[in-house]
Amino acid sequence: MELDKAAVCLSKLGNPARLAMFRLLVKAGDEGLAVGDIQKELDMPHSTLSHHISHMMTSGLLIQSREGRVLRCRLDYQLTNSLLDYLMEDCCKGLQEA
Amino acid sequence: MELDKAAVCLSKLGNPARLAMFRLLVKAGDEGLAVGDIQKELDMPHSTLSHHISHMMTSGLLIQSREGRVLRCRLDYQLTNSLLDYLMEDCCKGLQEA
DNA sequence: GTATTATTTCTGTATTTATCGAAATAATAC
């Protein structure tokens, strides 16, 4: 992963409401959660929640798919893992590039 | 780790300049880096760099120690690992608390 | 068609964060 991409993802996760949402989705796993389910857990105005969801989508960490009237949210686990790997990449190898 | 603590750490890492600094320190390992070394790599005004360093310190991810005229920066690897662990904790276990 | 449910988009305001020059502090050298 590139630094700028990682920074965007981390900045999105760095908000308590969005991190709480992320944690719910981690627990939910591949099934994901409907926006309404997230709303029930986090209890915030619709517009605020939706704003946070759209932040998460622009980072790519969250993927939405419509199921009738319901929008279901899932994490992109591959991207999530790339992000976590990136943080510790080349640990303790020293500063020289390559 | 608690959600709010994790959110603070992630928000600090979510800035490109600070993430670049974090990555340098990951590569540097236990030796860490002097502020001046970081400055050389990142090339930004002293005051801006110092501001970012102080952000990293308030999160606890970065620890400074004085060595004569030089301030040396190291990562708190234990905290860093707790943060990474926290993100994926209880993955796919479902939403019920416990 | 109208009503209901689920969710987003719009729009504005409040708050936080980023940036950086100039002045200040801390340590060593002379």
Place this chain on the structure above:
DNA sequence: GTATTATTTCGATAAATACAGAAATAATAC
């Protein structure tokens, strides 16, 4: 003591982000 080096703190301005009410869209049910 003065000078030099390393780094921070202060203070101001610019930019980004968060928040939430009201209106809009999308899908289903009737």
